[in-house]
Amino acid sequence: MNEPSSYEPPKVWKWERESGGTFANINRPIAGPTHDKELPVGKHPLQLYSLGTPNGVKVTVMLEELLALGHTGAEYDAWFIQISDGEQFGSGFVDVNPNSKIPALMDHSTSPPTRVFESGAILLYLAEKFGALMPGDPANRAECLSWLFWQMGSAPYLGGGFGHFYAYAPFKIEYAIDRFAMEVKRQLDVLDRRLADNQYVCGDEYTIADIAIWPWYGALVANKVYEAAEFLDAGSYTHVNRWTAQIAERKGVQRGRMVNRSSGPPEEQLRERHDASDFDTSTQDKIEGES
Numbered sequence: 001m002n003e004p005s006s007y008e009p010p011k012v013w014k015w016e017r018e019s020g021g022t023f024a025n026i027n028r029p030i031a032g033p034t035h036d037k038e039l040p041v042g043k044h045p046l047q048l049y050s051l052g053t054p055n056g057v058k059v060t061v062m063l064e065e066l067l068a069l070g071h072t073g074a075e076y077d078a079w080f081i082q083i084s085d086g087e088q089f090g091s092g093f094v095d096v097n098p099n100s101k102i103p104a105l106m107d108h109s110t111s112p113p114t115r116v117f118e119s120g121a122i123l124l125y126l127a128e129k130f131g132a133l134m135p136g137d138p139a140n141r142a143e144c145l146s147w148l149f150w151q152m153g154s155a156p157y158l159g160g161g162f163g164h165f166y167a168y169a170p171f172k173i174e175y176a177i178d179r180f181a182m183e184v185k186r187q188l189d190v191l192d193r194r195l196a197d198n199q200y201v202c203g204d205e206y207t208i209a210d211i212a213i214w215p216w217y218g219a220l221v222a223n224k225v226y227e228a229a230e231f232l233d234a235g236s237y238t239h240v241n242r243w244t245a246q247i248a249e250r251k252g253v254q255r256g257r258m259v260n261r262s263s264g265p266p267e268e269q270l271r272e273r274h275d276a277s278d279f280d281t282s283t284q285d286k287i288e289g290e291s
């Protein structure tokens with residue numbers, strides 16, 4: 001274990017300076033808007049305000065899967081929210097999500113329009129609205145919801161805990177990395193054991209539980225977040241790797257993971273999505289831009 005810090009917490013914590021590290025500029029100890037800014041509203045009933053992070057990808061995959069199943073009412077506009085510029089603190093965004101985090105959804109097909117925030121709540125709302133991607137019978141529904149909420153409770157240990165201290169903190173703290181690496185490996189083992197006997201997380205059916213879990217744990221074992229696959233020996237979770245590759249083949253997943261994305265290969269990015277044809281236009285633009 002490396003040297004312990006000499007830091008002694010004061011009696012009352014005060015916000016005096018940025019903590020350093022990636023994203024420190026947007027961290028604040030207070031809620032509420034920092035500036036007035038209305039959100040744009042497009043032509044579809046569903047308006048998504050998001051970014052192509054794992055939490056954002058859950059919702060764009062869900063919407064693209066619903067469309068692939070023929071639910072035309074799931075057509076949506078996806079607006080790009082640049083969280084590193086503090087756009088989640090604009091007044092319009094805070095009206096949709098008082099917690100100032102993407103993803104946030106407005107459903108204008110209801111009167112008055114319905115706001116939904118928290119990615120798990122959005123997945124559940126959409127599954128219930130369209131009667132899709134969630135088992136109907138009580139026992140399987142309970143299993144599906146259990147895994148959905150497992151993801152919502154576990155991911156902060158992966159992102160806010162492990163990912164933060166391994167990849168984003170201004171210096172490496174062995175104690176913190178050890179603590180969260182241990183927990184994330186335990187979570188991967190939970191998932192691996194479940195997927196050893198089940199094709200999908202809830203059994204034979206692909207559900208919102210897979211849609212919630214894949215952008216986090218699938219991305220982790222595929223080395224797409226934190227570059228930590230080797231460190232965590234992600235290859236040893238063979239069933240998670242099998243499931244990750246299987247889900248990556250789905251058309252809804254391939255489309256959904258492009259939406260609101262602003263990093264990676266240009267052909268995998270669709271910064272805003274307002275129509276299904278945007279996927280074709282985006283690829284065409286990229287090809288023309290390169291020639």
Ligand SMILES: N[C@@H](CCC(=O)N[C@@H](CS)C(=O)NCC(=O)O)C(=O)O
Nearest residue numbers: 026053055083101102103118119120
């Ligand atoms: N529990 C929330 C977490 C959402 C979340 O952490 N969003 C991040 C991006 S992945 C964000 O908007 N961060 C901006 C900020 O913290 O100011 C959910 O699942 O929707």
